[in-house]
Amino acid sequence: MxxxxxxxxxxxxxxxxxxxxxxxxxxxxxxxxxxxxxxxxxxxxxxxxxxxxxxxxxxxxxxxxxxxxxxxxxxxxxxxTTNKTDFLREPAHFALLEQTVLPALYAAGIGRRTPLRVWSAAASTGEEPYTLAMVLSQWGRSQRSFDFSILGTDISTRVLARAREGTYDEAAIAPLSESWRRAYLLRARLDSAPAPFRIAPELRARVRFGQLNLMDADYALPYRCHIIFCRNVMIYFNRPTQAEVTRKLTENLVPGGYLFVGHSESLQSLDLPLAALAPSAYQWGTLRPGCEEAAGAKP
Ligand SMILES: C[S@@+](CC[C@H](N)C(=O)[O-])C[C@H]1O[C@@H](n2cnc3c(N)ncnc32)[C@H](O)[C@@H]1O
Missing domain, CATH: 1.10.155.10 (Chemotaxis receptor methyltransferase CheR, N-terminal domain)
Incomplete structure (x- = not known):
């Protein structure tokens, strides 16, 4: 001491x-x-x-x-760094996923013939990637077969260690409904435990974590993603850095892939080849049936 x-x-x-x-x-x-x-x-x-x-x-x-x-x-x-995050933060994005994005991807064979690949590029303590895992699991229940994987990355090794552990206290899980808590969380055995809830193992198995600095020249992901969430981090970057990071993110999307940024992080004025789908949600290029082949490896 x-x-x-x-x-x-x-x-x-x-x-x-x-x-x-x-x-x-x-x-x-x-x-x-x-x-x-x-x-x-x-x-x-x-x-x-x-x-x-x-x-x-x-x-x-x-x-x-x-x-x-x-x-x-x-x-x-x-x-x-500021690591503030929440389960179901900015819920309009998750509604857009369920109502528009997932049906469109699924119709193109993604999630059926090839796993849907999602990247949470500033994952913090894990609430965002685990929310994505819950939303995708829930949506997949009404399909005949649905397979997905989620990558969560962050610059901070401290938050990544907490994300990997996947334990949260009562206040953190407040945004989750009772039925989602029952479906996707386990109660720790000791009531006195500081973080008495843990993400269920089936969900944790869908999410892996790694350190990645968005300032890196090349993100070196082994595959292209169908959906990228990069929310509430670009607000700390200047405009040229925002444009450069967005360009590198889109390089890691399949044609027709989706990019979500934070509600206060509009990319509209950056003059990038992204079509606005809704405020702070974008699509890069056109989704083609069969584009799932491109997801396996980068050219
Ligand atoms: C405010 S949190 C946002 C978490 C989550 N995306 C959300 O919207 O709730 C911002 C995260 O970005 C991470 N971060 C900051 N600079 C970064 C960088 N250059 N590369 C990757 N992550 C970074 C921080 O460590 C922090 O965990």
């Missing part, structure tokens, strides 16, 4: 804040405007405490030392 306190730490010097901003924007795409300075300072103080460091200059020496930077960038990103 450390006896260090962060009370005595002074503010981050303006030149150091500028260097930090440049590093985070370059590596993660995330903009840290001056208004975020109090949040950055408060969170970094905790990181310093954890490392047993007693001043920001000591931390900058570590962070900008080429020998340590790669290692420190992961926890630094974890410290500074």
């Amino acid at each position: 450390t006896s260090l306190s962060t009370e005595h730490l002074t503010a981050i010097a303006p030149s150091d804040f500028s260097r930090l901003r440049a590093l985070i924007e370059d590596r993660c795409g995330i903009q840290l405007p001056e208004s975020k300075r109090p949040m950055v300072e408060a969170r970094l103080r905790k990181r310093l405490l954890h490392l047993g460091l007693s001043s920001f200059p000591e931390y900058w020496r570590l962070l900008f030392d080429p020998a340590h930077q790669a290692t420190e960038l992961v926890p630094l990103t974890d410290t500074l």
Whole structure:
């Protein structure tokens, strides 16, 4: 147990804040405007405490030392990113999936002759990919056969560890109906457990997780997806980065595939080859019966 306190730490010097901003924007795409300075300072103080460091200059020496930077960038990103998410967040997207997107894909043979592939590209602690798994499972019950898989990725290893575990507390599962709780959640044996609900194993088996930075030059997915959710992350990026990330996401869609972004992240002004299906929901190109062959591998 450390006896260090962060009370005595002074503010981050303006030149150091500028260097930090440049590093985070370059590596993660995330903009840290001056208004975020109090949040950055408060969170970094905790990181310093954890490392047993007693001043920001000591931390900058570590962070900008080429020998340590790669290692420190992961926890630094974890410290500074915002991971807010919910089950069934922005529910209009899931209604659009059930009513329009899934029937169209299924009619083209996707989910029947080849598994439907979905990617949640800023998955945070897992609520979004598990919501997708619930919606798809529910929809699949009324079809003769329906197969799907979901990939959840995020830059943050901390949130990915929680997503893989798939345990949630009472407050987190509040948006889920009683019947969905019965169908898709298990109760932990101990009532006193901090997170007493766990995603049922059949659903967890449909979802796998991996680390992926949307700033990477190439996302290197082994296949193209039919549906990509990339919600509530591009809001932190500047316009050129949003355009570049969207271009790379569409490269990972099959022709006729669907891209969902957050409700406040319109792509309309980006001049990209995407047709708006509904606010913040887009389709890239035209779905062709038989396009499922293209889903197996990237050309
Ligand atoms: C606010 S959460 C959104 C979660 C979910 N998509 C939703 O809408 O509820 C944003 C997530 O984006 C992740 N993130 C931030 N920058 C990223 C990047 N460059 N690459 C991948 N993920 C990133 C964060 O770690 C965080 O978990």
